[in-house]
Each structure stands twice: as C-alpha cells, then as structure tokens.
Amino acid sequence: MRTTVLVIGGGATGVGVARDLALRGVDVTLVERGALAAGTTGRSHGVLHSGARYADADPDDAAACLAENRILRDVASACIRETGGYFLELDDDDPAYFEAKRAACADLGMAIETLDGDTLRDRVPEASPVVERALAVPDAVISPSRLVVANAVAAREAGATINTSAPVESIHVVDGRVRRVEVGGALDASVAADVVVNATGPWAERCAALADVSVPMRPTRGVMVAVENPGVDVVLNRCRPPADGDIVVPHPDEAVLGTTSVVVDDPDDFERSGTEVTRTVRECAAMAPAVADAPTTRTYWGVRPLYAPDEDDRNGRAISRDFALLDHADDGAAGFVTVVGGKLTTYRKMAEATADLVCERLGVSATSETAERPLPGSDDPTHLDELVAEFGVDAPAG
Incomplete structure (x- = not known):
C-alpha cells in the first residue's frame, strides 16, 4: 500500500500530527502497535498545565503551556474539566521560591491570585493546616482518552487512516531516503x-534504529497512585523545586497522586518500586492529609519520552520538558522525522511544528487549522465516550 505520510505512534502527538496533516489535504496513515493512548499519553496524571510549574525555570516553555492551555479550552472543551489549581507553600518550604514563582507567573500575564493559608482552607478544606500561602493558577484536568480519540476521529473524518494493533517491524532506507515500512499485526502490509514520522515517545530510539539513525533517549518512569477522592476538587501543586510527590490531581471519583522520576533502560520492562509508591503518597499527604488514609484504587506507571541531549543540558531532573523535532536527512535517512519530549498540554503545538516541517519537505503550502478548529465531541461528550469505547483506548489516566 502507499501513503504520502506514515505516522508511527498513536499517542496525543501522533494523532495530532495525523489530524493536522489530513486537514491540510495530505494523504496520511497512522499505525500504532497497540491501542491508542497506550503509552505515555494514557499514563499521565491528566493535568492541563497553566505553565506555572515551569514559569521560573523556563519562561518560554511556560508561555507555550499557557498559550496551549487557552487554545485547548476553546477547541477541546469536552476533554477538559475546569478545576483550577493552586501552588502551596508549606511551613517548611522556602518563601523565596514562592515569590519567584509568583513573579514569573505575573510576568507571563497569567491570571493569578495569592491567598493566605486560612483563605485557601476555606476554599479547599482538604488542604493541610501547615499551608502558609497559596498561588491560584489556571490549571485544569484533561481526559487523555477523550483527547486522543477526538483527534483520531477528526483525522479520520479529514481522510486519514488510523490503524491500531499494527506494530512496525522494519523501516527500509534506500540511497539515503526512507522508502517503505513493514507493518505487522492487523494491517500486515508493506x-x-x-x-x-516517528512519534513513538519513549520508544523513539528503538524506532529510529530501524532506520539506522540515532535518537538517544533517556526515558524516566513515574508512578501515579489513584486513591478514593476525599473531596479534593482542584489541582494541588507543592511550591518547591521539582521533587517526588508534588502534585494531587482530582478526577470524578479519584485523586491521582504523583509522581517520581527514575531513569529506565527499557520503557516496556522496568522495576515498579513499592518505595516510590509509599513516598509519593506520603509527600502528597503533606499537602492534603486525607489522601494518606484514602483507599488506593489503582496504581499505574508512565514513562516520559525525554531526549537525552536536552536532559544533559538540564543537568538531571528538571522542571521544564520542552520537545525536540529532528529531521534525519543529514543522518542519511531523508524523509524520516522524529518528534520527542514535550508534555500532554503542548501536544497540539508539537503536532503543528511537525506537520509544518513535513509540509515544507513535501512542498505543501497549506497552514495549520488546529488552533481554531474545534475537536469533535464539544457538543456531545457522551458520544465522544462512546467513541473511546469503540477505539478500545488504553488510558488509565482517564
């Protein structure tokens, strides 16, 4: 079979690329080895970041988050719950860090509000009695399963072909250019x-190796512990440098506690440490004590698709997670493109940048429409949930 563009990977970025290209009139096919959202996307904590988390460390990345936060509220409303969020300064946290965070958010033009501990507890009774101050920010909660399916449906409606249970087995590069890809499973085609486009997240290094090019990755695992929600209805962030157990995310019946960051060698086969689970619950309970005694409903692990050269520049665990877009023409594989890194909040921007590069290589002049065109389901979330079931999405994050 033949297609103009083959996208490998059915997470948010992959389906976002397929949708963006299809809307520009490009013939595009997507293949995913398992179910949609089965990788990093479906195993996130489900936060639509305001950019506040990154504002003091990387204002450019924070500005991108804030812009995408606003865009997604317009075009993906059925995928988002307007919870709001707070950054909490506890009694043993550094007040200077809080001040730097507040100033950085203000510099971005973010809508923020500073509350003392008592006012915060009036609004969020579950918050700890040792909270000194809180910074209100426009965080929200996003459904990865709805988001991925809405993009997949939109891509399909625009002419794209979406294939699940279709693992890539080999990539053939001839005379310095990618020529064909052997796909097994349900598709079973050359x-x-x-x-x-290699949009395989933490598996990008393995996928690139099939084309005999190098994409050095440093995937890290992170645990999410879902407990029966004791009443938390906003996103709670610890206002301190990045550390384990610094976020509590409200879902309809659960509160998701996260997370950790440990480098893994294999994104498919890695240790799941009980110590990390215990530490995450303990640290999150410092913000909302009731989560410590709430029954655990499930525990799941995600693997972040971190690009190793960027991580080297950041010198270890860092709070900012930008993305990298790699054109492998100079590596002897013209027509092969990799997109890695980033975060769920900026998936649309990543997809647009990737589609821009692809269209430049193809000589396509059409521009992206995804920042203005609403995703399917905005007027009928129930139907969107039916489509989630139809696609068999694998997303414990919701």
Whole structure:
C-alpha cells in the first residue's frame, strides 16, 4: 500500500500530527502497535498545565503551556474539566521560591491570585493546616482518552487512516531516503511513504534504529497512585523545586497522586518500586492529609519520552520538558522525522511544528487549522465516550 505520510505512534502527538496533516489535504496513515493512548499519553496524571510549574525555570516553555492551555479550552472543551489549581507553600518550604514563582507567573500575564493559608482552607478544606500561602493558577484536568480519540476521529473524518494493533517491524532506507515500512499485526502490509514520522515517545530510539539513525533517549518512569477522592476538587501543586510527590490531581471519583522520576533502560520492562509508591503518597499527604488514609484504587506507571541531549543540558531532573523535532536527512535517512519530549498540554503545538516541517519537505503550502478548529465531541461528550469505547483506548489516566 502507499501513503504520502506514515505516522508511527498513536499517542496525543501522533494523532495530532495525523489530524493536522489530513486537514491540510495530505494523504496520511497512522499505525500504532497497540491501542491508542497506550503509552505515555494514557499514563499521565491528566493535568492541563497553566505553565506555572515551569514559569521560573523556563519562561518560554511556560508561555507555550499557557498559550496551549487557552487554545485547548476553546477547541477541546469536552476533554477538559475546569478545576483550577493552586501552588502551596508549606511551613517548611522556602518563601523565596514562592515569590519567584509568583513573579514569573505575573510576568507571563497569567491570571493569578495569592491567598493566605486560612483563605485557601476555606476554599479547599482538604488542604493541610501547615499551608502558609497559596498561588491560584489556571490549571485544569484533561481526559487523555477523550483527547486522543477526538483527534483520531477528526483525522479520520479529514481522510486519514488510523490503524491500531499494527506494530512496525522494519523501516527500509534506500540511497539515503526512507522508502517503505513493514507493518505487522492487523494491517500486515508493506507501506510505501514519502515521509515517515516517528512519534513513538519513549520508544523513539528503538524506532529510529530501524532506520539506522540515532535518537538517544533517556526515558524516566513515574508512578501515579489513584486513591478514593476525599473531596479534593482542584489541582494541588507543592511550591518547591521539582521533587517526588508534588502534585494531587482530582478526577470524578479519584485523586491521582504523583509522581517520581527514575531513569529506565527499557520503557516496556522496568522495576515498579513499592518505595516510590509509599513516598509519593506520603509527600502528597503533606499537602492534603486525607489522601494518606484514602483507599488506593489503582496504581499505574508512565514513562516520559525525554531526549537525552536536552536532559544533559538540564543537568538531571528538571522542571521544564520542552520537545525536540529532528529531521534525519543529514543522518542519511531523508524523509524520516522524529518528534520527542514535550508534555500532554503542548501536544497540539508539537503536532503543528511537525506537520509544518513535513509540509515544507513535501512542498505543501497549506497552514495549520488546529488552533481554531474545534475537536469533535464539544457538543456531545457522551458520544465522544462512546467513541473511546469503540477505539478500545488504553488510558488509565482517564
């Protein structure tokens, strides 16, 4: 079979690329080895970041988050719950860090509000009695399963072909250009393509190796512990440098506590440490004590798709997670493109940048429409949930 662009990977970025290209009139096929959202996307904590988390460490990345936060509220309303969020300064946290965070958010033009501990507890009774101050920010909660399916449906409606249970087995590069990809599983076909997009997240290094190019990754695991929600209805962030157990995310019946960051060698096969689970619950309970005694409903692990050269520049665990877009023409694989890194909040921007590069290589002049065009389901969330079931989405994050 033949397609103009083959996208490998059915997470938010992959389906976002497929949708963006299809809306520009490009013939595009997507293949995913398992179910949609089965990787990093479906195993996040489900926060639509305001950018406050990154404001003091990386204002450019924070500005991108804030812009995408606003766009997604317009175009993906059925995927978002307007919870709001707070950054909490506890009695043993550094007040200077809080002040730096507040100033950085203000510099971005973010809508913020500073509350003393008593006012915060009036609004959020579950908050700890040792909270000294809180910074209100426009965080929200997003449903990864709805988001991915809405993009997949939109891509399909625009002419794209979406294939799940279709693992890539080999990539053939001839005379310095990608020529075809062998896909097994339900598709079981040799796919000829002008451009191949590697949007496989933490598996990007393995996928790139099939084309004999190097994409050094440093995937890290993080645990999410879902407990019966004791009443938390806003996103709670610890206002301190990045550390384990610094976020509590409200979902309809659960509160998701996260997370940790440990480098893994294999994104498919890694240790799941009980110590990390215990530490995450303990640290999150410092913000909302009731979560410590709430029954655990499930525990799941995500693997972040971190690009190793960027991580080297950040010198270890860092609070900012930007993305990298790699054109492998100079590596002897023209027509092969990799997008890695980033976060769920900026998936649309990542997809647009990738589609821009692909269209430049193809000589397509059409521009992106995804910042203005609403995703399917905005007027009928129930139908969107039916489509989630139809696609068999694998997303414990909701």
